[in-house]
Amino acid sequence: MVLAAAVQLEAVLGDVATNLASCERLGGEAGRAGARIIALPEFFTTGIGFAESLATAALPPDGAATDLLTSLARRHRALVGGSFLCRDADGHVRNAYLLAGPTGVVGRHDKDLPTMWENAFYTCGDDDGVLSAGEHTVGAAVCWELMRTQTVRRLRGRVDLVMTGSGWWSIPRWRPHRLFDRLERTNARTARWSAASFAQYVGAPVVHAAHAGDLTCAMPWLPVRYRGHFEGATLIAAADGTVVAERGVNEGEGVVLGEITLERRPPALDPPAGFWLHRRGMLPAAVWHYQRWHGRRWYRRHVAPQAAPSPR
Numbered sequence: 001m002v003l004a005a006a007v008q009l010e011a012v013l014g015d016v017a018t019n020l021a022s023c024e025r026l027g028g029e030a031g032r033a034g035a036r037i038i039a040l041p042e043f044f045t046t047g048i049g050f051a052e053s054l055a056t057a058a059l060p061p062d063g064a065a066t067d068l069l070t071s072l073a074r075r076h077r078a079l080v081g082g083s084f085l086c087r088d089a090d091g092h093v094r095n096a097y098l099l100a101g102p103t104g105v106v107g108r109h110d111k112d113l114p115t116m117w118e119n120a121f122y123t124c125g126d127d128d129g130v131l132s133a134g135e136h137t138v139g140a141a142v143c144w145e146l147m148r149t150q151t152v153r154r155l156r157g158r159v160d161l162v163m164t165g166s167g168w169w170s171i172p173r174w175r176p177h178r179l180f181d182r183l184e185r186t187n188a189r190t191a192r193w194s195a196a197s198f199a200q201y202v203g204a205p206v207v208h209a210a211h212a213g214d215l216t217c218a219m220p221w222l223p224v225r226y227r228g229h230f231e232g233a234t235l236i237a238a239a240d241g242t243v244v245a246e247r248g249v250n251e252g253e254g255v256v257l258g259e260i261t262l263e264r265r266p267p268a269l270d271p272p273a274g275f276w277l278h279r280r281g282m283l284p285a286a287v288w289h290y291q292r293w294h295g296r297r298w299y300r301r302h303v304a305p306q307a308a309p310s311p312r
Contacts, residue, residue: 001259004037004205005030006245007082008234010213010253011047014057019045020068022253023082027068030255031076037260038072039209040082041165041234042095042111042142048167049217050117050226055302058087058122066098066105073100079133081163082209083111083142085122091305093122097140099131099163107131109140112150116287117220119295121303128154136160136262139202143168146194146208147278149271152201156271160262162202164195165209170228171283183283188249190278191231200241201277203267205260210234212249220294239265 007026012018023044030038042048045065046057059065065084073080079101086096095111095118110125129140129151139159143166145151155162168191171184195208211230219226232249236258245258271277280288 001261002037003033003035004039004207004236004258004260005033005035006039006207006209006234006236006247006256007041008210008212008232008247008251008254008256009041009044011043011211013047013049013051013215013217014053016045016057016059016064019047020064023068024072026253026255027072027080030257031072031078033255033257035076035257036078037161037163037207038076038078038080039163039165039207040080041209041211042083042167043085043211044082044165045084047211047215048118049169049215050120050220051217052302054085054121058085058093061086061088061096066100069098069100070104074102077102079138079163081138081140082165093303094125095122095142097129097142097165099133099138099140101133106133107138107140109142111142112145114292114295115144116291117295119292120220120298123299123304130155130158138163139204140164141198142166146198147276147280149275149277152271152277155202156267157203157264159202159204160264162198162204162206164198164206166191166195166233167211168231168233169215170231172226172228183281186281187284188231192233192235194278195233195235196237196243197241197269199237199239200268201271203239203265205239205262206237207260208233208235208237212252220291220298236260239263240268
């Protein structure tokens with residue numbers, strides 16, 4: 001058995017220095033408690049929302065985010081992972097999940113598909129997310145990668161542990177309230193179930209870190225502001241899907257600790273035949289498409305490397 005920790009973060013949108021300090025504090029708390037596996041959430045440097053400040057908030061692969069992960073790993077003799085907006089040498093930004101061990105970075109996974117307004121801030125990855133960490137093999141998956149059958153196919157039966165994180169926002173309480181409240185209850189259940197059940201699809205324990213707290217930001221192409229909160233599905237699950245430790249969204253920022261066995265067992269669930277592991281619902285499906293169209297155009301104009309002007 002090994003003690004694992006998942007961090008639940010209340011990030012300040014776009015404030016890299018403040019968020020790094022919070023992760024240093026919370027990661028240190030987990031390490032001092034004896035955790036040898038420490039998961040930080042997706043976008044641990046910036047948080048996530050449709051905010052123009054994120055267009056310039058990406059860090060280099062060898063920058064402050066990597067320094068944080070490697071220093072925590074070295075200090076506490078632990079595996080430490082989390083994802084952040086990373087601007088690579090080719091000028092493009094990716095949602096990079098870095099895994100560090102006591103001797104330095106042991107691997108990286110780039111999230112395959114941005115979710116909704118995330119399309120405005122980074123581009124797609126194409127690796128399998130299977131990372132070698134000494135005696136064990138770790139699978140990396142980020143947020144809505146836990147919603148897709150292609151993620152199961154690349155990790156199923158190949159890893160001893162899955163480390164993951166999310167920045168999963170709520171459905172806003174627009175009118176009619178009864179309808180949107182019902183949609184949000186389903187959304188919250190999906191956020192939790194996608195993390196907890198992933199162990200059953202893959203056949204390995206899951207350590208899942210998440211964000212909590214309120215979020216207010218612009219809405220792409222709409223004359224209204226988004227006002228909602230993050231879904232706190234911060235949890236640790238055994239390979240059979242049993243949730244051994246969890247921190248609720250209403251508990252706010254903090255660390256959850258749980259003991260797991262690093263193992264690879266026959267998966268308890270077979271993935272469905274289609275693209276999605278879980279039903280998204282009508283509203284998330286519609287928002288997925290319209291914000292993808294908007295975001296890819298916004299990324300090209302505001303984030304992607306710009307071609308040099310042709311010489312006259």
